[in-house]
Amino acid sequence: MDSTHSFISLVNKEHYFSVLKKEEQQKHLSYLIKHCKKIWFLNELKVQSKIKIHKLINEFKYIILSRQSNLIISIPENHFYNLNDTQIVSFFKSTASWSHANKICLKIIIYGDKINSLIKPRLIELNQYISGISSINAINKNNITIILVSGAINMV
Numbered sequence: 001m002d003s004t005h006s007f008i009s010l011v012n013k014e015h016y017f018s019v020l021k022k023e024e025q026q027k028h029l030s031y032l033i034k035h036c037k038k039i040w041f042l043n044e045l046k047v048q049s050k051i052k053i054h055k056l057i058n059e060f061k062y063i064i065l066s067r068q069s070n071l072i073i074s075i076p077e078n079h080f081y082n083l084n085d086t087q088i089v090s091f092f093k094s095t096a097s098w099s100h101a102n103k104i105c106l107k108i109i110i111y112g113d114k115i116n117s118l119i120k121p122r123l124i125e126l127n128q129y130i131s132g133i134s135s136i137n138a139i140n141k142n143n144i145t146i147i148l149v150s151g152a153i154n155m156v
Contacts, residue, residue, distance in 0.1 A: 004069040005071075006036055006038040006040075006065055006069065008040045008063075008072070009040070009074045010053075010074065011042055011076055012042050016074070017029070053091055065102065065104055067102065069105070070104070070106075070107065071099075071105070074111070075108060076112055077111065077112030077113075077114055078112065080119050081118070089126065095108075116135065116137075120135065
């Protein structure tokens, strides 16, 4: 990765790193600092309130990113549980539109243990808004789905 990457986590910093051992936490944080121009974690106060993932795009207008840069968003699967199909379509349609308009390559990482059964089947139907889907299954049964929402070949 080069320094054209930025990273957003939709959980607070403590929660994001809590699944890693201490030495892995330091390595991962060092990696983020080295390779990402900007890094954001969810505010502690926001954790208490419900995040409206389908309205997240409204917050993107406050983020200033260079054109031809990459934005990685890490989202726990539970943010998608209570969304209906219309809200999921709205989220991916608006993020795809935003990334095209701003020439940003948007990579969304959704993680959790129910991705393959609950979320991935819904995503496959959104091929007009998603450039690609890749899944990683860990030995400990946690799953990660990586979604490329938008981006030109030279930006990936």
